[in-house]
Amino acid sequence: MVISLAPLQGYTEFPLRNALHKYIGGIDTYYTPYLKFENDGSLRQKFVRDILPENNQNINVIPQILVNNSIDFFKFHDLIKNNGYTEINLNFGCPYPMVANKQLGSGILPFPETIDRLLHEIFEKTQLKVSIKFRSGYQSPEEIVPIISIFNNYPIHELIYHPRIGKQLYKGNADIETFKTISTLSNQKLAYNGDINTIENYQVISKNISSNNHFMIGRGLLMNPFLAYEIKNGILELGAKKEKFFQLHSDIFEHYSNALSGDAHVLNKLIHLWEYFSHLFENQHKVYKQIKKCKKLSNYKFLIKEISNNESLASSK
Ligand SMILES: Cc1cc2nc3c(=O)[nH]c(=O)nc-3n(C[C@H](O)[C@H](O)[C@H](O)COP(=O)(O)O)c2cc1C
Structure with missing residues (x-):
């Protein structure tokens, strides 16, 4: 069974990926948040930095890109290949x-001809394996059926399916029944993604789609960075988890305090992460409320010590 970290723009960049690998583990593959070209065709350095081999040592990383034409695809193809990767993931x-x-993104799903042309041009000359992460459609789940027939015609390495439509954003539940229907129509390897937030919840979903062996987890792993490890190895003792969590936090803190300038930028990044990390604590709301109030890094550092000394972790479910 394979567990991968879903790409979450603004969260799962290389500092978090490295810290998860170093202190916790359980994650087999890490997908980067999507790389994209700006409107003027330029590529921001932060995207390049995220895939540099020196920032991703000893971890299995698959870069993801956001494109809707093969010219952009092949610009990324060369960058990604030259940095030593063997697979590219399309968003x-x-x-x-x-x-x-x-x-772009789920907005391409109502346009089967565009997808067919793009895949045709990609598979004519790609030297990388190509996987695709997709939703059930943009406006309606009916959009996905013709798209699956198109996918069936190409040697796609893997499909990763998040069974919601684009218009839903993250509302409602991921639709397991639609996932099951689609898996009967597809002749490709199909990974599941969506709403795996607890061990219990993983067990229910994995029983329901027992033919599947790749589970991608996003928000669940930010809320409980131990989730993949615990799914595979059983629940960890709370004291050990707390120590590892603060080690992970410390690496991320060090990274962003050196890489970003000014307290406000660093705090913004860290507070963002705590929106999810706070779920690890019994007093989740209190912890997040205190973190959000920090205006200076010195206050933040002091608060982290207090949380680490006084707050208990919630038990895993
Ligand atoms: C803040 C945020 C950023 C995201 N960024 C990306 C992204 O860059 N690429 C992508 O394929 N999906 C992205 N996603 C979607 C996740 O990868 C994942 O499909 C979704 O969160 C459902 O899985 P989960 O319930 O395990 O979190 C993002 C989701 C969120 C909430």
């Missing part, structure tokens, strides 16, 4: 209107 899932309105 056909991003639901945000700013992206989807440009026929």
Whole structure:
């Protein structure tokens, strides 16, 4: 069974990936948040930095890209290949209107001809394995059936399916029944992604789709960085978890305090992460409320010590 970390823009960049690997483990593959070109065709350095081999040592990383034409695909192909990767992941899932309105992410799903042309041009000359992460459609889950027939015609390395439509964003539940239907229509390796937040919840989902052996987890792993490890190895003792969590936090803190300038930037990044990390604590709301109030790094550091000394972790479910 394979557990991968889902890409979450703004969260799962290389500092978190490395810290998860170093202190916790249990994750077999890490997908990067999508790399994309800006409107003027430039590529921001932060995207390149995220895939540099020196920032991803000893971990299995698959870069993800957001494109809707083969010219952009091959620009990324060469960058990704030259950095030593063997696989590229296409994002056909991003639901945000700013992206989807440009026929990117899940916004490409209502356009089967565009997808067919793109895959045809990609598979004519790609030297990398290509996997695709996608949703059930943008406007309606009916969109996915013709897309699966198109996918069936190409040697796609793997499909990763998050069974929601784009318009839903993250509302409602991931639709396991649609996942099961689609898996009967697809002739490809199909991984499951969506709403795996607890061990119990993983057990229910994995029983329900027992033919599947790759589970991608996003928010669940940010809320409980031990989730993949615990799914595979059983529940860890709370004291050991607390120590490892604060070691992980310390590496991430060090990284962003050196890489970003000004307290506000560093705090912004860290507070963002605590939106999820706070779920690890029994007093989740109190912890997050205190963290959000920090205006200076010195206050933040002091507060982290207090939390580490006084707050208990919640038990895993
Ligand atoms: C803040 C945020 C950023 C995300 N960024 C990406 C991304 O860059 N690429 C991608 O394929 N999915 C992205 N996703 C979607 C996740 O990878 C995943 O499909 C989704 O969260 C459902 O899985 P989960 O319930 O395990 O979190 C993002 C989701 C969130 C909440």
